[in-house]
Structure formats: C-alpha cells, structure tokens
Amino acid sequence: MKKLIFFVGFILFATLTFAQKEGEVEPNKIVEKEIGGIKVSGSKFSDDNAIISVSGLRVGNKIHFPGTEISKAIKSLWNLKLFSDIQIVQEKTIGNAIFLDIQLKEKPRYSKHSFKGVKKSYHDDLNGVVNRYITKGGIVSDNAKVNLKNGIEDFLKEKGYLDAECTVIESVDKEANNTIKLEFDVKRNDRVKVQNISFVGNNNVKASKLRKQMEHTKRKLKLFATSKLVQKDFEEDKKSIIKYYNKIGFRDAVITKDTIWRENDGDLQIVMNINEGKRYFFRNIAWKGNSIYESKMLENVLGIKKGDVYNKELLENRLKFSQDGRDISSLYMDEGYLFFNCDPTEVAIDGDSIDFEMRIYEGPQATIDKVTIKGNDRTHEHVIRRELRTLPGAKFSRSDVIRSNRELANLGYFNPEKIGINTPVNPQRGTVDIEYDLEEKPSDQLELSAGWGGGLAGSGGNIIGTLGVTFNNFSMRNIFKKDSWSPLPQGDGQRLSLRAQTNGQYYQSYNFSFTEPWLGGKKPNNFSVSGFYTKITNGNIFISDNVGYMSIAGGSVGLGTRLKKPDDNFIFNAALNYQNFKLYKYPGIFYGPNGELVSDGTFNNLNLELTIARNTINDPLFPKNGSRISLSSKLTPPYSKLGLTKHVADETIEQKFKWLEFHKWRFNADWYTPIVGNLILKTYAKIGMVGHYNSSIGNTPFEKFQVGGSGFNNRQLAFTGNDIISSRGYSENDIYYRETTSGRTQIPGSVFNKMGVELRYPISLNPSSTIYALAFVEGVNAWGRFKDFNPFDLRRSAGMGLRVFLPMFGTLGFDYGIGFDKPNLNPKTNKIWDYGTFNIILGVEPD
Numbered sequence: 001m002k003k004l005i006f007f008v009g010f011i012l013f014a015t016l017t018f019a020q021k022e023g024e025v026e027p028n029k030i031v032e033k034e035i036g037g038i039k040v041s042g043s044k045f046s047d048d049n050a051i052i053s054v055s056g057l058r059v060g061n062k063i064h065f066p067g068t069e070i071s072k073a074i075k076s077l078w079n080l081k082l083f084s085d086i087q088i089v090q091e092k093t094i095g096n097a098i099f100l101d102i103q104l105k106e107k108p109r110y111s112k113h114s115f116k117g118v119k120k121s122y123h124d125d126l127n128g129v130v131n132r133y134i135t136k137g138g139i140v141s142d143n144a145k146v147n148l149k150n151g152i153e154d155f156l157k158e159k160g161y162l163d164a165e166c167t168v169i170e171s172v173d174k175e176a177n178n179t180i181k182l183e184f185d186v187k188r189n190d191r192v193k194v195q196n197i198s199f200v201g202n203n204n205v206k207a208s209k210l211r212k213q214m215e216h217t218k219r220k221l222k223l224f225a226t227s228k229l230v231q232k233d234f235e236e237d238k239k240s241i242i243k244y245y246n247k248i249g250f251r252d253a254v255i256t257k258d259t260i261w262r263e264n265d266g267d268l269q270i271v272m273n274i275n276e277g278k279r280y281f282f283r284n285i286a287w288k289g290n291s292i293y294e295s296k297m298l299e300n301v302l303g304i305k306k307g308d309v310y311n312k313e314l315l316e317n318r319l320k321f322s323q324d325g326r327d328i329s330s331l332y333m334d335e336g337y338l339f340f341n342c343d344p345t346e347v348a349i350d351g352d353s354i355d356f357e358m359r360i361y362e363g364p365q366a367t368i369d370k371v372t373i374k375g376n377d378r379t380h381e382h383v384i385r386r387e388l389r390t391l392p393g394a395k396f397s398r399s400d401v402i403r404s405n406r407e408l409a410n411l412g413y414f415n416p417e418k419i420g421i422n423t424p425v426n427p428q429r430g431t432v433d434i435e436y437d438l439e440e441k442p443s444d445q446l447e448l449s450a451g452w453g454g455g456l457a458g459s460g461g462n463i464i465g466t467l468g469v470t471f472n473n474f475s476m477r478n479i480f481k482k483d484s485w486s487p488l489p490q491g492d493g494q495r496l497s498l499r500a501q502t503n504g505q506y507y508q509s510y511n512f513s514f515t516e517p518w519l520g521g522k523k524p525n526n527f528s529v530s531g532f533y534t535k536i537t538n539g540n541i542f543i544s545d546n547v548g549y550m551s552i553a554g555g556s557v558g559l560g561t562r563l564k565k566p567d568d569n570f571i572f573n574a575a576l577n578y579q580n581f582k583l584y585k586y587p588g589i590f591y592g593p594n595g596e597l598v599s600d601g602t603f604n605n606l607n608l609e610l611t612i613a614r615n616t617i618n619d620p621l622f623p624k625n626g627s628r629i630s631l632s633s634k635l636t637p638p639y640s641k642l643g644l645t646k647h648v649a650d651e652t653i654e655q656k657f658k659w660l661e662f663h664k665w666r667f668n669a670d671w672y673t674p675i676v677g678n679l680i681l682k683t684y685a686k687i688g689m690v691g692h693y694n695s696s697i698g699n700t701p702f703e704k705f706q707v708g709g710s711g712f713n714n715r716q717l718a719f720t721g722n723d724i725i726s727s728r729g730y731s732e733n734d735i736y737y738r739e740t741t742s743g744r745t746q747i748p749g750s751v752f753n754k755m756g757v758e759l760r761y762p763i764s765l766n767p768s769s770t771i772y773a774l775a776f777v778e779g780v781n782a783w784g785r786f787k788d789f790n791p792f793d794l795r796r797s798a799g800m801g802l803r804v805f806l807p808m809f810g811t812l813g814f815d816y817g818i819g820f821d822k823p824n825l826n827p828k829t830n831k832i833w834d835y836g837t838f839n840i841i842l843g844v845e846p847d
Helices: 001-022 047-053 069-080 118-134 140-156 209-214 233-249 295-302 312-319 328-333 381-385 398-411 715-721
Strands: 029-042 062-066 083-094 097-106 110-114 165-172 181-188 193-202 254-262 267-276 281-288 341-350 352-360 368-374 418-422 432-439 445-453 462-472 494-502 505-515 523-535 551-560 570-584 602-615 626-635 664-676 679-691 705-707 724-727 737-740 743-746 752-768 769-783 795-806 808-817 836-843
Touching: 029 047, 029 083, 047 069, 047 097, 062 069, 062 752, 069 083, 069 097, 110 118, 118 140, 140 165, 233 254, 233 267, 233 312, 267 724, 281 295, 281 341, 295 312, 295 328, 295 432, 312 328, 312 341, 328 398, 368 381, 381 398, 398 418, 398 432, 523 570, 551 602, 679 724, 705 752, 705 769
Parallel strands: 029 097, 110 181, 193 267, 281 352, 368 432, 705 724
Antiparallel strands: 029 062, 083 097, 165 181, 254 267, 341 352, 418 432, 445 462, 462 494, 494 505, 505 523, 523 551, 551 570, 570 602, 602 626, 626 664, 664 679, 679 752, 737 743, 752 769, 769 795, 795 808, 808 836
C-alpha cells in the first residue's frame, strides 16, 4: 500500500513539473500578461474602436489570470444593450504578450415599420411618433417598444380615441440580414365623445356662455365641432373660463374641482365646480411717477372710469398694448421711452371696489443705434431699408416699428407671418438695436391658362391661350450682368410684366409694363411705362368682303409719389395715356350718345389720369385690418371748347369722336375689420361715371362701364376701352342690356354703382399657398345717364366663394352667387338654382 501511494505521488509531481515547463498557470498563482493587440469580430453596425474603448481594454495594459479585467470588459459591453452574445478569447500569445479577440453577436436592427388598423391620413403623423423613439438601423429595445406603444396610443387619444390599443409585433425582415421590421397593430375602438359639460356654482353666468369659452372641448351636440377630450386642451379651456370671469369683474373666480366619468355607452360627462366670488368694480385710480404726461391725459387714454366693472384683460391692454393703439405704453414708447414701465398696484379693496395706484417708471428716451437685416437672400438691402421708418440715430418709436413691419409685408417679397423684429437694448448707453429677421417667399407669377371666347359676335367661340409672366422683384440695372441671372436679375424691387393672349386669327392681345417704385433711389417716386396691342376679328381673311375687326394700340407713362400730408399713407399718381381705336364692320358693344351702334372708324384717346389713394392694410394677400381708398379721374382736353375741333350737324360718329373728349371719375373703397380671431369683415363701395364737356357732342362711345359676369370671361375686353365691373350672381347680359332680335345684348353704362360686404376666413395663411373662404352679399347696377342714377336701385346677390393665392400663378378662385333680381325669372315658376351663376377667377381679382 505504501508503495502504491508513493507511485501515485511521484506521477503527480512529474506531471505538474512538466506542465510548468510547458508554460501553463500554476494553480493558485496569478499570472500577469500584457495586451499585445485587440481585434473585434462580428460587428457590422458598431465601430470597432468604439467597442474597444467601451470595453476598457487597451493595448499595453496589464491583465491578470485569474483577474477581473475581462469580466469588467464584458459587463461594460453588455450595458450597451447592443449584443445578444459577447465573448473575449485569447487569439494567441507571443512571449508575455497576449492577443485578444472580442467576438460579438449583434442584436437585430430596425429596418422598417407598417401600420394596421389606422387610416392613411394619420400615417404621416404616426411616422413622426415612431421616428421620435427609434431610427433606422437602431436597436429595438423593450423600452423603445413600450415608448412606441404609448406614443401611438397618446396620439390617438388626442384624436378622441381614449380606448385605443396598440400592439407592437416584431418579425424578421428577410430583405436584409440581421434586421427586423415592426408592425403596429392598432385598435382605435369607438371615439369617446363628450356627452355633456355642466357647471355647479355658476350663479351669474349661464352654462352656455361658459361652454363658448371652451375652444377645444366641445359637447357632441355642438354642430360642426369635433367632440373629444384632450387633457392638455381641457386645462387650457379651464383657464379660458377663468379669464372670462376676470373680464366681467369676478377677479377671485376659481374652478375648485372638475369631475369626469364614463357613462354606460362610453361617452363622457364633465362637471366643473366654480366658486365665482363677488363681482368687483374699479373705484379710484391714482398715478404716481409720471412727469412727461399729466394724470388727466393718462386717464383719458386709459379710458377706465370709477364704477366700471373690473376687467383685468382690459386693464392690461390699456396699459401695455392695444390693437387700436390706445394704450399708455404706446403713448410713451412713441416718444422714445423704451424703458417705460407701469405697474398697476391694488392699494385698497373696500367691499366690491378696488383702488389702484399706477406706479410709472418713465426712464430715459432711447435712441436707435444699429438697424440690421437678416434673411434677405434675394432682395437687395437698400430695397428693404428705404421702406423702414426706424433709422439709426433717430428716437425710438413703437409706431415706427409697427409701420415698418407693415411696409415690409406689403412689399410682397417676405412671409408676413415670419417677419421677426428684435429690439435688444443697452440701458447703460440708452440705445436700442433693431433687428429685422426676414424670410423670402416667391413673388414672381406665371400665367398659363386656356379659356373659351374669342372673336366678334356671331363668329363663334374658340379656345384662348394665355401666357404671361410677372417679375415683382426685378432688377433692370443688372440685366447685362451674367452673374445676376438666377434665373433672372432680381432684388431691386422693380416690376416687369409681359403677357400674350391669342386664339389665332380671331383674337390677339399683347401687353407689357415696367415699374420703378423709387425713381432715382432717394425718394418714393414711382415711374411706370406700359404698352399694349389688341385685335379682335370675325376670323375672315382680310381680302374677304366679310372681314370685320377691331384693333387698339396704346401706351402709358406714369409718375407718382408718396405724400407727407395729411399723412404718409397717401400716394398721388399722374399718368399720360394714349389709345388708338380702329373699327371695321365691328358689331360690338360701342354705342354713340343717341344709342347708335359704332362699328367703323378710327378714334384717338389722349387723356391725363390722376389718382390719389390711401392704403393702410397690413397684408396684401389676406388683409386683417386697415383700408384701401382711391379717387381717380381721366381727363381729355376739351377740344371742342378750345376750338381745336370743329363739328357740323351732319357729321358722322367717326368725325365727331376722332379725338375723344370726356371726363371720367372712379371712387373705390375697401375696409377690413377683424371680427373674432381671423374672421374678417370686408366692406366695399365702388362708383364711377363718365361725362362730357359739350352737350352737343354727348358721351363718348368708349371709356364706359360694362357691368355683369365675373370679369374673367370677358377679360380680353379690358383692352377695348371699357372698364369691366364684375357682378357675382349675374351674367354679362343681366344688368344693363338692350333687347334685340337675337336676345339680350350688354350695353356699357355711363354710371355704375357697386357695394357689398364679405366675411372671410383663412384656411391657410402659408405664403406659398394662401387660401381663404368667403361669403358675400352685394349689389350693383349701371345706368346710361347720370340723371337716371339711383344708388339704392341695385341688382342684389349673395353667395359663397374660395380664393387660392399661389405665388407663381396669382389668384385662383370661384364664386357661386344667387342673383335675386335676374330678368325674366319668376320666383313662383323658377327654381332657386335658376338664379345662380358660377364664376371663375384666374390671375387677378376682378373689380
């Protein structure tokens, strides 16, 4: 037995000795190695250097066997949650150096997703939710799936689907290696609506009035309103209720609690408990710290008297900023007191009455230091600066800032919703910088259209093609500089318009115009020049005996300026116009002073056009406030009174009107008034008349008013010597006409009158696509003689319409109007649609 034990012991000793000689680790002995190299295997989406860095292993570092360095490295890599398997193995050893291989198996990566159970109109919004929590190529962790599920359900809850459920289904994407795709299986369930909203404790305000203050949360009984409950919107609605209470004197009103529960059918019941408190009134208002203005003047501007119902919103508006400019802050800031502040302090509450002390800090006057402009990628800076009322070195004025904002918007080159004005101040120096942050928008227009119309009466209709371009921010001075053509020279604020309209031999019209708004560059002196040629025929060739045509050639040169009095919203413009009319067998719409048809002759029209106008609108595309008023006259020389022409009793129409003599007057007025939010009321009135100097000659056959239709169907007549006045709800032959054997024929009138109102509401105020709907009521009429004029004898109409403004095409739209006074219609026998007329607007808004 002793021999056996000795033999086994000898064998074990020999084995251990041999193993040590072969370089193996002696049991219970720590071996230190130096890392000679590290490589990474199996990583496709991760950076090898980043993996090595995260592991904490470095070439040259010492590691021990056994030791903690390898286990710590593996733990650090697991924490990334990017891998499903991690191993660190010995690749080889050279002497005391060990070479490691970090072998990884990456988790599958997200490749794409799809939705099930939701309508396509939601997909874009839901894609945004998905992109918020995961990106393509990212790891789909359990946490990410929970966030995706909750995000989609929260989105649907905002749409009223409070019971929506979303399941995230993960599957292998066979189109790419080691990737997965996600399917979001959505069950919207029924939309949860608000059955009723009731109030407890509202003793002074009706529940219906309180519900009107809730912009977002509506009952399902509300017509044209979506009934749903979104918690954050509901909180805003509660604030609106308290804000309303504060406006009518209940300054202490609070919503003590709200209760929401589901009925058996799933709908919601909402009950709000209100503590109204007492109604308060203004009593004594004292002013402290005012030295520039007397207290009496400040009281008049504030407009709040003793005994008025307490209104927190009104008080803040009259002190800080009011839309009508009636506030204390504007009074001071318009005189440069930028650092002005007024703190309304309640100094006494006696029963239901509150005494205020208006504590004013006037501060020093501020001077404008720097005026900077950003964002004008196309418009040259001098074009912008010449419109600004805020100049370096001038006294600061808030009204000047507001006016500058309006002038920039009216240029039409910038997005009016994105004009930013910053006023960083330097109190130590008493100066303020003004920064205008602009966003350019497309301003040029392309007109490419086709319509039905054409030659003379009886010649039939044809397709009329129109091609026109208008460059509203043109630069004539750079026209010969190649670098400026991108695609055309632009940025100097000039306007160039070219337009051609034709359907071949029946109708042709060509015109151009150029406008320089600042002639000379120092003052707002407007210079314009234009020319046109129009020809309408019956389609027969000129060698035929049956040929009939009318041609008009003309041009105009104008000069205008901005006036300083009564204020600088006024402009004056004078233009010298010339037109040459040639008619041959033209069975058109020109009539002499005694009703005779004018179909042959050559006529000349030389006139001076004078216009004075005032424009205070805030936005040319969708005005929300302000007005646009103009008075114009066209005057020819009184040739017969001056003895420059001689007339005999039996002379022809052509001889009598070889040189037209007349005086013509037009008055146009538009007013824009905000009603609620963006709901705008437009009221308008237009009147025009043309008269003569010599009663023995009478009114000219030209320069009259054609009333009726949309102004588009007969757009080519805009260059035939008559003004086209649209009348929604009526066709061209429904207003002022003559009965003939072939039916009614439109007659131009010597006097017209038009007035109406429009309610406008914007669908989109994006400058790349401004869209608004409208409803209108208007009346219009025309008369042959001024003595027959009756401003209350109008052809009435009402209807609805839509306008779309696209920068490249101008205004597109339609109106459907019901004409209540159409001729030859009987309410007892005709249907309501017999009174309706559908009108189309293309390019520009008609008169």
